[in-house]
Amino acid sequence: MLAPEVPMSHSVAGEPPSAGRRAAPLTTAAYSAAEWDLLTGLPGRVLVAAAAPDPGGPSRGVAAGLAGLDAVAAGRASDSDLVRAVVAAIYARHDGATAPEDRLTDLVDLLAACRATVRVLRRRADPADSAAYRQWVQSVAARVRRATAGAPAGGDVTPTDRRFLDRLGGALGLG
Template sequence: MRDQYTGAEWELLVELPRSVVIAATSAEADGPRRTVNEGIAGHAGIQAGEIDDSALVRAVYADLFLLEADPDADELPAAEEFNNRAAGLAEVLDDARRAARVLAAKAEPADAAAYRVWLHRIAGSVSEAAHSGGFLGLGGDRVTSAEQRFMDDLARALA
């Protein structure tokens, strides 16, 4: 599976799910507890790739899992946000557009669709993980307009 992609293309496909988690977490400024909940939901969304029907998604997940399990790598934080929200979101959307071009050129259509769905589900899991707004944890929006805008932008970038 991996041999049909260049090293840079494969790296893009492997790193994009983690970038989507950070972008979806960054789409709306939240408090630390909400951000951690979003990060945990994002990691769970990534882990769904382990049992996906798509061989591409499973292969990408396996390589991403190996990166995260590398004993020499720094431990991943439970949650992470971009320091520069606008620039970080724009970069992830650019990467998503590049990944869409790679998938269109090299992946089986069903695998390309499964990868896009997986990324969108990851973003949705993050966005729905914590209410934003409200008071003392009550009320607020499950998915804010900024989070929905990111998910819509991601869907367009991957199309």
């Protein structure tokens, strides 16, 4: 089953928008509903996992969550149609419903979801969109972890944060 096609905006004459860019990319049509749910749910799962306190560690606080939300929103400016479509779908979830992927999961489940997402992207996505999506998802985690460590955007993180980011990057096929 394919995800429902997202309508495109057209002028009264039925011509494409003057900006030359579709209002909603057709990338969603390439994915089944389950695949699309995986792609749109993963950034939130990564944010939650990255913001969760380490075992025995202190709470990461509001700054971590805000940094993650900012990182997700940054995907709106991506060059990738896929990343922009995923962000649009995330923001379109305004009914308060929680997708199954939005539940709290342990790191093993999260890494398995990352590997499953990589398999979907290999089968369905343009290589550039796949790379952009995977890098964007990892950037969500990196910004959360750097915010809690008090590190600047390019700064160091704790060894525990580095292990988390390395494992995530490996599962996303980035390392």
